Amino acid sequence: MSFVAEAEKKVLDGGELGREEALRLVSEDLEELRAAADEVRRAFHGDDFDFCAIVNARSGRCSENCRFCAQSAFHRTGVPEHGMLSAEAILADAKKKEAAGIPRYSMVTSGRTLSDADVETVCEATRLILAETRLSVCLSAGLLSRGQFERLKDAGLARFHNNLETSRRFFPSVCTTHSYDDKIAALENASAAGLEICSGGILGLGETMEDRIDMCLDLRSLGVESTPMNVLNAIPGTPFESLPKLSNDEFCRTVAIFRLVNPKARLRLAGGRSVLGDDGERALRSGANAAITDDMLTTSGVCSERDFELVRRLGFRPHGFLPRKETK
Numbered sequence: 001m002s003f004v005a006e007a008e009k010k011v012l013d014g015g016e017l018g019r020e021e022a023l024r025l026v027s028e029d030l031e032e033l034r035a036a037a038d039e040v041r042r043a044f045h046g047d048d049f050d051f052c053a054i055v056n057a058r059s060g061r062c063s064e065n066c067r068f069c070a071q072s073a074f075h076r077t078g079v080p081e082h083g084m085l086s087a088e089a090i091l092a093d094a095k096k097k098e099a100a101g102i103p104r105y106s107m108v109t110s111g112r113t114l115s116d117a118d119v120e121t122v123c124e125a126t127r128l129i130l131a132e133t134r135l136s137v138c139l140s141a142g143l144l145s146r147g148q149f150e151r152l153k154d155a156g157l158a159r160f161h162n163n164l165e166t167s168r169r170f171f172p173s174v175c176t177t178h179s180y181d182d183k184i185a186a187l188e189n190a191s192a193a194g195l196e197i198c199s200g201g202i203l204g205l206g207e208t209m210e211d212r213i214d215m216c217l218d219l220r221s222l223g224v225e226s227t228p229m230n231v232l233n234a235i236p237g238t239p240f241e242s243l244p245k246l247s248n249d250e251f252c253r254t255v256a257i258f259r260l261v262n263p264k265a266r267l268r269l270a271g272g273r274s275v276l277g278d279d280g281e282r283a284l285r286s287g288a289n290a291a292i293t294d295d296m297l298t299t300s301g302v303c304s305e306r307d308f309e310l311v312r313r314l315g316f317r318p319h320g321f322l323p324r325k326e327t328k
Helices: 003-012 019-027 030-045 087-099 116-132 146-155 180-192 209-222 248-261 304-313
Strands: 048-058 104-109 136-140 159-161 196-198 201-203 226-231 266-269 290-292
Touching (some): 003 019, 003 030, 003 248, 048 266, 048 304, 087 104, 087 116, 116 136, 180 196
Parallel strands (some): 104 136, 201 226
């Protein structure tokens, strides 16, 4: 029996892969690894598929110096800037996503955190969305306090997102205005407030495969339900603008290892799918079973109509609503 087969059997039997086992998968046959990950995905999740969409609820002028980010005030990228959208504007956008059949909707804000007034705007938007749509509501808003998370939970928020981005070891090469532990604390506070947590990273920042596996192990220990897997889309004007593109093979290998290491999580294709050349199709046969659809924050994504067609062609059953015309 090959090592990939042994790892697959261990996971299917309810065991967990350790760090050294995960590292061994880096040098195993890619196609065998992808097939094993796909089987594990099917065993734990069936063919269910989860789509979400995001809105750039506050854009640019971010105080943090993340070296990949077009919205950081430290970089000159020409990204559009605007303050916090009103609750009514967010609701109008959410209704468009619901009309496209997308079941989950996330507000994303630039900046280190939210003021209490901003939290109230998010709470108001959440209440409106829940009252006027069938959407589940999520938020990505930096480093909030336990009390702020409790207010958001009371308003009906379902899930909070904050990417670890990379491993603890490599994180200082990506950002120095906040720490890896700051991110973990935010996720733990959100979880303690009763929210689901969503966290993943960006591949292609110059990290090693060991860094990716260490991040995945931390995500598993945090009990993360949803793991966005982004590919660096190098933005001119950022310090990472000249980094080489990640290959589709390397992305698929990483997705497959993540699936074997953390079989219970939804692995969510996120930003940078255009870098892969196939909208993530091979990754969807390497253990992934969720995606952010339509536009990203400052870059184009894959339109939801094309995404729904893709996942259905691959045999998935997407959660969602039948697309319907917007009501006036």
